[in-house]
Each structure stands twice: as C-alpha cells, then as structure tokens.
Amino acid sequence: MQARFREPPTMSVSDSFDFDHIIDRSVQPSEKWGRYAGRDVLPLWVADMDFAAPPVVIDALQRRIAHGVFGYTEAWPSLVEAVVEGLQREHAWTIEPDWLVWLPGVVSGFNLACAIAGEVGDGVVTATPVYPPFLSAPANTGRVLQRCELVLRAGRWQWDWEALERAVDARSRLLLLCSPHNPVGRVFDADELRELADFAARHDLLICADEIHCGLVLDAERAHRPIAALDEAVARRTITLMAPSKTWNIPALYCAFAVIPDAALRRRYRGAMRGLIPQVNVLGMVATEAAYRDGGPWRAALLDYLRGNRERVMAAVGAMPGLATTRPEATYLSWIDCREMMAQRQVEDPAAFFEAAGVGLSDGRFFGAPGWLRLNFGCPRATLDEALRRMAQALAH
Ligand SMILES: Cc1ncc(COP(=O)(O)O)c(C=O)c1O
Structure with a gap:
C-alpha cells in the first residue's frame, strides 16, 4: 500500500x-x-x-490496474485512515474507524436505513423537492413516505417547521435528510441542524443523513456540518452516508460509506446488508483513498x-x-x-x-x-x- x-x-x-x-x-x-x-x-x-x-485518482487507479490481480478485497487500513483524516480535516468530525460501514452506493445506503426503520407500514419523513430516490426508497421496503415542503422565503430555501411537525405521526420512524440539499443547494446551518436533531429526538426518529454533496460547498463563508457531529446523542440516532463520488466525479466507481457511531444500530444495519449488499469494488476503494488523501x-x-x-x-x-x-x-x-x-x-x-x-x-x-x-x-x-x-x-x- x-x-x-x-x-x-x-x-x-x-x-x-x-x-x-x-x-x-x-x-x-x-x-x-x-x-x-x-x-x-x-x-x-x-x-x-x-x-x-x-x-x-487516475494515477492511483492505473497503478492498481497494473498489478493485474483483482481478488476479493476488504477496506484496508490506509484507506480507512484517509477517510477518518478527511472527515476530521474537512468537517472537524472525529470518528472511530469502527463506525465505518462500506457500501457500493449511497442510494443503497438510505434504502437500508428505511429497511431497518421500524416495521412495514411505518413512516419515513422527508422534505421535498428532493433527489428522486428519496421518494421511492420508503416503499421499496414497505414503509410509508411522509413528506413536507421546503419553502422559498426571501430568496432562500428554508424548512417549514410547522409543516415538518404535521408530516409526522405515531408511525414515523426515520428522518431522511439530504444535507447539503439536492436539488435546492442549501448548506444547512447549525441552528437548522439543531432544530432537525431536536425534532428527531422529540419523535424518537432515526436520522439517515445523505451527505454525499458535503465536499461541494461553494460559498467560502459556509461549511458543511455533519448532523451527527452536533453531539453524542444525535450521533447515536444517526446514519450518515458519504462518498467521494460527487466531489471527485467518480460516481460509477461505486464506493460509499455509512458512519454509524452506535454499535447496536450498526449491527442492525449490517444485519440488513447481509447476503444482499456486496463488498465494494476494489477500484472504487483505491480511488476513494487517493481522493480523500490527495484530492x-x-x-x-x-x-x-x-x-x-x-x-x-x-x-x-x-x-x-x-x-x-x-x-x-x-x-x-x-x-x-x-x-x-x-x-x-x-x-x-x-x-x-x-x-x-x-x-x-x-x-x-x-x-x-x-x-x-x-x-x-x-x-x-x-x-x-x-x-x-x-x-x-x-x-x-
Ligand atoms: C443526494 C444524492 N444521494 C445519492 C446520490 C447517488 O448515490 P450513489 O450513486 O452512491 O448511489 C446522488 C446522485 O446524484 C445524490 O444527489
């Protein structure tokens, strides 16, 4: 390595x-x-x-391809280290290597989150407009989509906190969050994330935060803050999904990861993956290491x-x-x-x-x-x- x-x-x-x-x-x-x-x-x-x-990234891939052998490969220490260091450096988020669960894509990642959120018939809350697979994910595992609308106020897309409250009911189990947000392009600020975390706590919801666009903050005065980095209580109920795919333009290399600090939640998540979700493609992992370390x-x-x-x-x-x-x-x-x-x-x-x-x-x-x-x-x-x-x-x- x-x-x-x-x-x-x-x-x-x-x-x-x-x-x-x-x-x-x-x-x-x-x-x-x-x-x-x-x-x-x-x-x-x-x-x-x-x-x-x-x-x-291309150099790292070429070196790996030149080796010529593409046997089964699990995430290796220097890859894990590159990601852990990258999250610390870019988002001031300290994570343990054990919290990482490697995935072949973020969409699989949030579908899995729906699959472990309560039972068939339970609710998944999200705000629209949103990346289309958010809208179909709940039904893929028999969950019910519960949506509220983001609102455009003074030229800025915002949460409608009352509409969010109205979207939940006793069967709601998961808040599916897109942060930064596709398609409205918002980088949610600390107050908004805190409000969302409090909302999830009040209704005892898991949070699945799709943070795939976190490396693409355009405004110099803004920073992406992982919602799970707010505090330990939030981290315990949160599955954060990230990937190098959008930032470094390598989506078809299919390498992503979930960060799940809570051991029991992580076990449930891994349990839902068993037999269905394959290991990540070795070239995707090679590209990921190069991107996080040197990109x-x-x-x-x-x-x-x-x-x-x-x-x-x-x-x-x-x-x-x-x-x-x-x-x-x-x-x-x-x-x-x-x-x-x-x-x-x-x-x-x-x-x-x-x-x-x-x-x-x-x-x-x-x-x-x-x-x-x-x-x-x-x-x-x-x-x-x-x-x-x-x-x-x-x-x-
Ligand atoms: C918010 C969001 N999540 C997930 C994805 C795709 O993730 P993946 O290709 O890793 O499944 C996209 C791609 O556009 C996206 O915008």
Whole structure:
C-alpha cells in the first residue's frame, strides 16, 4: 500500500487543472450523454460532471490496474485512515474507524436505513423537492413516505417547521435528510441542524443523513456540518452516508460509506446488508483513498470553477423571461422555477420545451415539484454557455 504520510501534490491553483477542456463523452457509454445519442441536445441533467477525475485518482487507479490481480478485497487500513483524516480535516468530525460501514452506493445506503426503520407500514419523513430516490426508497421496503415542503422565503430555501411537525405521526420512524440539499443547494446551518436533531429526538426518529454533496460547498463563508457531529446523542440516532463520488466525479466507481457511531444500530444495519449488499469494488476503494488523501488541490480548483459557472447560470437564467432561480450554496445543480414561463407561453412540459431547444435538463416532477427543472452546471464553460444560449434563444421568440 501507499506510504502513510506522503507529501501531498504541490499543485494548488485552479489553473493547474484544465476544467475548460472538452472531453468527448459520446465515445464512451454514459447515462448522461447516451440519453441524447445522435441528437443535438446538450445533457445538463444527471448529477455527474463532464470533467476527468483528478490526476491523483487516475494515477492511483492505473497503478492498481497494473498489478493485474483483482481478488476479493476488504477496506484496508490506509484507506480507512484517509477517510477518518478527511472527515476530521474537512468537517472537524472525529470518528472511530469502527463506525465505518462500506457500501457500493449511497442510494443503497438510505434504502437500508428505511429497511431497518421500524416495521412495514411505518413512516419515513422527508422534505421535498428532493433527489428522486428519496421518494421511492420508503416503499421499496414497505414503509410509508411522509413528506413536507421546503419553502422559498426571501430568496432562500428554508424548512417549514410547522409543516415538518404535521408530516409526522405515531408511525414515523426515520428522518431522511439530504444535507447539503439536492436539488435546492442549501448548506444547512447549525441552528437548522439543531432544530432537525431536536425534532428527531422529540419523535424518537432515526436520522439517515445523505451527505454525499458535503465536499461541494461553494460559498467560502459556509461549511458543511455533519448532523451527527452536533453531539453524542444525535450521533447515536444517526446514519450518515458519504462518498467521494460527487466531489471527485467518480460516481460509477461505486464506493460509499455509512458512519454509524452506535454499535447496536450498526449491527442492525449490517444485519440488513447481509447476503444482499456486496463488498465494494476494489477500484472504487483505491480511488476513494487517493481522493480523500490527495484530492484537496483538485477539489479547491473545481470549486473555484464551479463558482464561476454558478454565476453564469445566475446571470443567464435571471435574464430569461418567466424563469427564476436561487444561488446554490453547494452542489453543481441549479433549481429553476419555470411556472411563470409555463403560464405565459402555455407550456405544459418545460423539460420537453428545453429539450426541443437542444438542452436536456432534469424534470422537477421526479423531485416532487412539477414546473421546476434542475440544471447541472458541472461542465466546461463552453458547454454551459452554449446550453444557456440555447435556453435564452428558445425564450426569445
Ligand atoms: C443526494 C444524492 N444521494 C445519492 C446520490 C447517488 O448515490 P450513489 O450513486 O452512491 O448511489 C446522488 C446522485 O446524484 C445524490 O444527489
């Protein structure tokens, strides 16, 4: 394995990585580009970015591939150490190595959380709009989705605490939380997390916190705080899910982990995995170690670039008649309100409208919010500018 305390790479400025470089993804199968194969549609939908993974990750993978043997492999000490140190460094969160449960994906991770939350027929509370698999997860194991709406107040997405209270009942067992939030891009502050934790305690709910976007906080003045890091009591009722996949753009390497401080909860969780959830792919784990240990400079440069893209989206969408959006505090996703445009132009399906204009966006319907679209700005600026140009043009006639 790698030396334990290697010098980190020396690159540190955003210019050291070329995010402007356009990589032709049509030459490889991919969900994002494959959807529109053979059509002139720029895909700004599914949440992966059109950038190559960090050189340190690719190097680590190449070294591992060169070895040539891909036998069964469990998480190894230097991998665990890279993650433990990464959580300490980035989120001031001290965890024990034992708390980690390796998973082949975050979606599997929150489906498992639903599976151990009470019994069939019990409730899972979440706030919409939200990443679509949140909405289907409860039913996958016979649980009942209990939803409330986030509200847009003074240009910022907020919790409606009364609506959250109304969403729970005596059968509620789990709070399924997306933090930072996809699609509204909020980084929840300490007061909001405390309120959520108190709410969970009051109703004796488990918390499953999907924190997959935690490495993508764009605002320098904000920081992601894992809800489980609030205090020990919160940690005891919480399953935190994280992965390198969004931050370092390696989602199809399928490596994620749960952090479960409470031993009994961890046992229940592992019990639900038994025989169903495979070990994590060794290449995913190799990439994860490299990303957490050495991926800092690339991530800093990426955030810089994404901040620039975010401002382009804000300016362009802000000038489009009938569309409105808010500045995402994290993620590379913009959440766009199309309802006024729909009314003005008698457009029933805004996703189809922009697709016909050559831009593929995610339909808010699947997030529980018809009339909204999600735009993925994790792409080279030339691609983004062209997509925004096409959108503006479609609205100009
Ligand atoms: C909030 C959230 N959770 C989970 C995922 C996907 O996780 P995985 O691919 O590890 O299952 C995504 C991908 O977009 C996401 O946005």
